[in-house]
Amino acid sequence: MVTFGLALLLVTAGCTGGVSSRPADVVVELDHYTSAEAGRQFRSVLDRCAERFGLRIRRQNVPVDQLMPKVLRDATAHSLPDLLFVDNPDLKTVAKTGALTELSQYGLSGEGFYPGIVEAGSYRGKLYGLAPGVNGLALFYNRTMFERAGLEPPETWQEMRSAAGELTEGSTHGIAFSAIASEEGSWQFEPFLWSNGGALDSLDSRRSVEALEFWSGLVEEGLASRSVVNWNQNDVIDRFAGGNAAMMINGSWSLSSLDDSGVDYGIVTLPTPSPDIAPKVPLGGEVGAIPETTPERQRDAARVLGCMLERDNMLDWTSDHAYVPARTKVAEQYAAERPVMKPFVEEVATGRARTAELGPRYREVSQGLADAIQATIAGSTSPREALERAARIAANAD
Amino acid sequence: MTTNTRTTSGTSRPRHAHRKPGGHRERLAQWTFVLPMMLFLLLFFCYPVLRNLAMSFQEWTVASFYEGGSPFVGLDNYIALVTDPIFGRAVLNTALFTAGSLLFQFVIGLGLAVFFQRRFPLSGTLRGLMLLPWLLPLVVSGAVFRWIYDEGFGVLNQLLLGLHLISDPIPWLSSTQYALTSAIIANIWVGVPFNLVILHSGLQAVPASLYEAAALDGAGPWQRFRMITLPLLRPVIAIVLMLGLIYTLKVFDMIMILTGGGPANASETLTTWSFALSFEEFDFGQGAAVGNLLIVIALVFALLYLRSIRNTFSSQGERG
Incomplete structure (x- = not known):
């Protein structure tokens, strides 16, 4: 009987554990930067942005080929993260499910970003994802x-x-x-x-x-x-x-x-x-998107994402991570400071979203x-x- | 399991008592032993299998996960599979992979088991070492085989070139011609110890006196093997082959690590294809359909196995 009770307990715990047990000031984030270095760099930008709004980040990361399966599982269980960084050619696939929210409602827009990456972050003319940095x-x-x-x-x-x-x-x-x-x-x-x-x-x-x-x-x-x-x-x-x-x-x-x-x-x-x-x-890199959760959680996630897209944070992260800043103006300055990245910056200007066609x-x-x-x-x-x-x-x- | 319960309750209960006051309690106790197992089977076996079956009749895509809409499409998924050009190739590859692996694993395993039947210095140690491939995680052995097979730097090509057996390096994993064979060879290496262990323990049960008697009657080594070892080993051989078959049908990790089913689907089996359909193309309906196909194939062989066991037991019963 004890075994049975224990099993039942485990099963019920497994079903509810993920979703409900999180304090209000925590933003759950999901990405696929699994290498120690990339993870640390990304973490530091996330933390800096969360601190500004008195929030904390609970970061999850999975290998790149498991990210989409995880997103789909989470979508089924309605336990999607608050902030999601997904490989840009997958953004439209996630947006198509209806799980993402439009970024314009949080005052975020693709103005000043490379058109290719805005295209990659859009689905049916609406913007669902923006990237701090891109690669090629x-x-x-x-x-x-x-x-x-x-x-x-x-x-x-x-x-x-x-x-x-x-x-x-x-x-x-x-x-x-x-x-x-x-x-x-x-x-x-x-x-x-x-x-x-x-x-x-x-x-x-x-x-x-x-x-x-x-x-x-x-x-x-x-x-x-x-x-x-x-x-x-x-x-x-x-x-x-x-x-x-x-x-x-x-x-x-x-x-x-x-x-x-x-x-x-x-x-x-x-x-x-x-x-x-x-x-x-083709433009590479991950776009940040905000899944549909609750209005408060969406607002918090949007604040963190918006902060990551600011000029200084963008510069910081992209130079650590050897990505190209996604804003044209920032990228120009970046190329001048880091000559080794110049060919990449040049290419991103004419780069295309893989999902454009x-x-x-x-x-x-x-x-x-x-x-x-x-x-x-x-x-x-x-x-x-x-x-x-x-x-x-x-x-x-x- | 049922037979066990029956025998224990049969012996513990006095024969003349029809219903003792404790009978109810005892029945409850019996159920508490069975219940966890049943619960486990229902939750982790029946539910996934039934769900998989249902999924294979639905159009189950990325959107289904969030909105929950997955329309019933009847046999559409199965029709799409059968008409897919990869289908024939995956079935053929699965058959070749299973048959090739099984044949060589068994023959090599049996040879080694007979060899280790003799006692010689270090035989125990050597037999222990032979278990190594079985103990290694498949991810590790897969990664090592990738390195062994590498066209330019792999030890296998270097060896063959050095011995002047080949004049050009063989693209073991990067040509559609060799990829499946390379995967089979690696899988044979992994499977030999399993065959060796089971067959060797089966050999221990063959009485040495039979061999002595046969030797006195003038039977040579080959005759002794054919007339004594093989017939007495038959039940064990059936088990080894059947388990080996089911293990090999579902091999996934080895192929995934070596070739990922490629190049150009050259080593795609039903398992890797099911994975690719579900988790790379996100067509979960079709992925589930391939999975069901595998279950059916394994089930057919499992039933054959159960039948053969029953026959063995009943013929043994007649003999006794």
Whole structure:
């Protein structure tokens, strides 16, 4: 009988525990910055902002691939956090469920922010999420190897391919990137797709196919390892930092691990098909959103979010975290102070929201695209065939 | 469980008493023993299974979680699955993965079990060491295998290249041609100790006198193995194969860590596909449908197993 009673007690406790037992001055926050350093930096900005309003933060964080499943679970149990930082291409998916509140009612607006990130934070013309900082992809090159070979960092696809060819030797590949079967794989390919005039809603167009031909050609010609299909972006950093790749495509978040590794590197904007085309990178980073809870809790969360978006806090956090400030003016000043971030700031100006063309359908299409990339690189499917299949998936996506 | 209750109550109660005053209390006591287990099964087994079944007939998307609206769509999820080009590949991969793993795990396990039946110096220690793959968390062994298989730096390719068995490194995990085989090899390594342990303990029950008698009659090692070891080991073999089958059908972590079901779905099995549908594409209805399919397959084999056990027991009963 005791066991039974105990079990019942545990079950009931499990059902109610999460929601009710929180004091009024606590703001529950959820994000996916799980690394110790990123977590600490984020925490300090959160705490600073909470203190100003006499609030306390209860921070939850989960690995990035578990964030959306957790949000969905919380939504079912009606125990969503007060403040939610979600990867920007997922924002529309969450907004579509109706769980988020519009930011304009708290006096927050996207004015002065990069249009790309405001687009990523909007759903059906209403603003649901804003980011303190954004990130993007650029080309990292190993300065020692380039100088030894007498090469200049590449600006066009052609230059990138020939530089990679010259620097491929033994176990060192010319270039490393991620073509893993998830969002990371599509996100790395998208700048090449877009700068060639391809588009996510016309994946079977000639321009899109050409872009994938270039991408898979890098592996076919042996300029990049065949293992790219299993590498996530952290694996790519490891290869580059270990001197096993002369160039890599990666984001600004890799700066801190690269500085620790002691490799001498330079960064340029991503190469495009011709010099007169500006790079078009997808905007990365997380947007803060306020789920529907109670009016008081929503107000408190909005205060904290608003404070994080202020100029000084934005600057602080983005320089710690190697992100680009999401406000144009702040970013300009930031680029002047931190030259290493300049290529990223330049790219963000022309950056696009991944969900701009497709809205919540993006997730499914992106998965189809990642599969197409894999089928071309790892299998024997031609780029045209693989992309035609992806385009069919995109057409059926809802 | 039922048989147990029956025997204990049968022996404790005097045969002539129809109803003793304590009977009611005793019945209550019986229920208090059974109840926690039943409650556990209902909560953590029946409820999820039924819920999963219901989910597979509903259109269950991201919006369903917040608004709760999940319209009944009949067999739509199952039809969508069967017409999906990945379906055939996932079923075939699951079959290949299960059959390949099981065959080699069993043969290697049986070979080792027979080998360790002899006593030789350090045999105990060696047998203990053989358990290692089983003791390691799958995440750890998976990560190690990823490293072993790496095309450029992996120890496996270096070894094969060094021995001049291959002239070009093999893309173990990054080619659609090899990914599934690599996952099977890793899983065989994980599964051998389980087969070894159970089969070895089964061998202990075979009386040594039988072997001595057979040897006196002039039976060679192969004949002794075929005529004595195999028949007497049959019930144990059935258990090993059946449990192995159910374990292997549901293997998820090893494949997820090695290849994530890729590249290009080359190593996608029903388990990884169910995960991808539910938690990457957020189509929980279809994910649940794949899960149900797995349950049905496992159930069919479990029933076959129960039947074979019954046959074994009844034939033993006849013999005794």
